[in-house]
Amino acid sequence: MSSNRLRIGRHSIAGQIYVMTTRCTGQARWFERPEAAEIVVDQFRKMDRSRCTLTLAWVVMPDHIHWMFELRSPSLAYVARRFKSSSALALNRLSRRQGKVWQPGFFDHALRTDEALLRHARYVVGNPIRAGMTDHIGEYKYAWCRWPL
Structure with missing residues (x-):
């Protein structure tokens, strides 16, 4: 889906909690390298x-x-653009290359309740478990949550 279509109906609200997801171009596995994950x-x-x-x-x-x-x-949109631009510059510098790192656009979800907040936090840090990369929350080095889950 084009980046413009992803923005239809999207409204930013300062103070709102969002979960943003963005993927690497071509599903490249950039972050298997620890130094690349550290950049992000x-x-x-x-x-x-x-x-x-x-x-x-x-x-x-x-x-x-x-x-x-x-x-x-x-x-x-500003946060996504700034994050993706800054991280792409640093990742390209690390790899001594030029080119796209991130797919265009991003997916976001606005959270509306405290219950949704903890459920989504568990989803975020539980991703490595679902991917078979670890067995327990807290074991995967590149996952972090403000609250104990």
């Missing part, structure tokens, strides 16, 4: 330090990420 984790932290987001949970899978955050910036 560092970008989550930079977005928080710049006060665009308040990160609540994340997971870096081999070919995609899930990121739960409270939007502090006026625009979800």
Whole structure:
């Protein structure tokens, strides 16, 4: 689906909690390399330090990420664009290449209740279990949650 079609009906609300998912172009497994996964984790932290987001949970899978955050910036599209651009530049620098890292667009889901918040946080950090990469929440190095689950 085109990036423009993904934006139809999308509204950003500062203070709203979102889960954002984005995939690597061609399902490339960028994040099997620990140094590449660390770049993405560092970008989550930079977005928080710049006060665009308040990160609540994340997971870096081999070919995609899930990121739960409270939007502090006026625009979800701005956060996605800045995150993807900054991480792509750093990943390309690491790999001494040029080219696309992320697929166009992203998927987001706005959370509306506290119950949904914990359910989605479990989903995010439980991704490696469902993928057969680990047996327990907390064992996978590239997953983090603000709350004990």
